[in-house]
Amino acid sequence: MKKALTTGTVFLMAIFLSAALACGPAAGAGTRVENPPTQRPAAQPETPVQNPATQEPVVQPDTSVRNPVTQEPVVQPETPAASQPEMVEKPAPIDGVEFRMSNDDPPRYTLEITSGLPGGCVRFGGYAVSQVANNIHVSVTNLEPASPMLCTAIYGVHEGQVDLGSGFTPGDSYTVLVNGEVTNGFTARGPEDRTWVVKDSPIQAAELVILEIFPPQYRLNIISTLPRGSSCSRFDGYDVSRASGNSIILAVTHLEVADDNVPCTEDLPVVETMVSLGSGFRSGEEYTVVINGQFTKTFKAQ
Numbered sequence: 001m002k003k004a005l006t007t008g009t010v011f012l013m014a015i016f017l018s019a020a021l022a023c024g025p026a027a028g029a030g031t032r033v034e035n036p037p038t039q040r041p042a043a044q045p046e047t048p049v050q051n052p053a054t055q056e057p058v059v060q061p062d063t064s065v066r067n068p069v070t071q072e073p074v075v076q077p078e079t080p081a082a083s084q085p086e087m088v089e090k091p092a093p094i095d096g097v098e099f100r101m102s103n104d105d106p107p108r109y110t111l112e113i114t115s116g117l118p119g120g121c122v123r124f125g126g127y128a129v130s131q132v133a134n135n136i137h138v139s140v141t142n143l144e145p146a147s148p149m150l151c152t153a154i155y156g157v158h159e160g161q162v163d164l165g166s167g168f169t170p171g172d173s174y175t176v177l178v179n180g181e182v183t184n185g186f187t188a189r190g191p192e193d194r195t196w197v198v199k200d201s202p203i204q205a206a207e208l209v210i211l212e213i214f215p216p217q218y219r220l221n222i223i224s225t226l227p228r229g230s231s232c233s234r235f236d237g238y239d240v241s242r243a244s245g246n247s248i249i250l251a252v253t254h255l256e257v258a259d260d261n262v263p264c265t266e267d268l269p270v271v272e273t274m275v276s277l278g279s280g281f282r283s284g285e286e287y288t289v290v291i292n293g294q295f296t297k298t299f300k301a302q
Contacts, residue, residue, distance in 0.1 A: 131284030232264035
């Protein structure tokens with residue numbers, strides 16, 4: 001009886017064990033169930049600044065100014081732009097004027113002007129040209145500080161060209177005044193004058209004339225000749241330069257036919273030219289005028 005009870009008990013436990021295995025998870029022994037990993041955003045790599053030529057990364061220095069205690073950036077005040085001095089326009093000193101004529105038809109006339117820059121703070125301003133009758137007025141200006149300021153004492157020069165154009169009447173005489181002073185005179189040329197050459201005129205006499213105005217105006221009345229007669233030579237013009245201290249250089253020229261075999265008249269025309277030397281002479285000082293490198297006239301300024 002006892003043996004039968006034991007056998008029945010074992011049989012019931014086997015049935016319960018089979019039912020438990022049938023209802024449990026199918027995972028095998030030793031299988032670990034894990035939670036899914038936490039999804040974190042992936043960090044984006046920084047895009048380096050690259051050298052456009054080598055495509056290599058360029059290290060950007062930290063240029064910010066930091067507080068030495070807290071290491072926090074310090075805001076820098078903006079640096080105001082340096083103020084430029086106010087400039088005013090003034091006439092430029094004239095060191096030299098040369099007259100040029102092209103071979104065009106009609107010819108174009110040009111002035112090559114050398115003006116002074118008296119000081120390191122002075123800049124070249126510009127040119128202005130106007131014409132009244134047969135007088136051509138050229139204004140040359142500089143820009144100088146309106147108020148006194150420290151500047152270098154270096155004297156500079158500016159070289160430039162002024163185009164006078166070509167609208168002049170052949171055979172007429174014109175006078176050029178630069179900053180109020182007479183610097184050049186010329187006779188406009190026609191088509192037949194293009195093959196002629198420029199020569200220094202023989203000087204017969206020169207007389208100084210002083211105009212009794214203030215300040216005094218000085219003029220030279222010059223007598224020159226046309227050495228190849230009226231058919232083969234004609235008056236051209238003059239250039240005045242006061243660039244060398246108390247010396248005034250004056251050139252008087254005429255035109256000649258280039259061909260020496262051309263028959264010419266035997267007359268010897270005389271040309272009388274009034275050349276203004278201007279003003280600005282220092283009273284009591286002596287000045288010398290050299291005409292065509294050979295004729296000299298001396299006067300004392302009043």
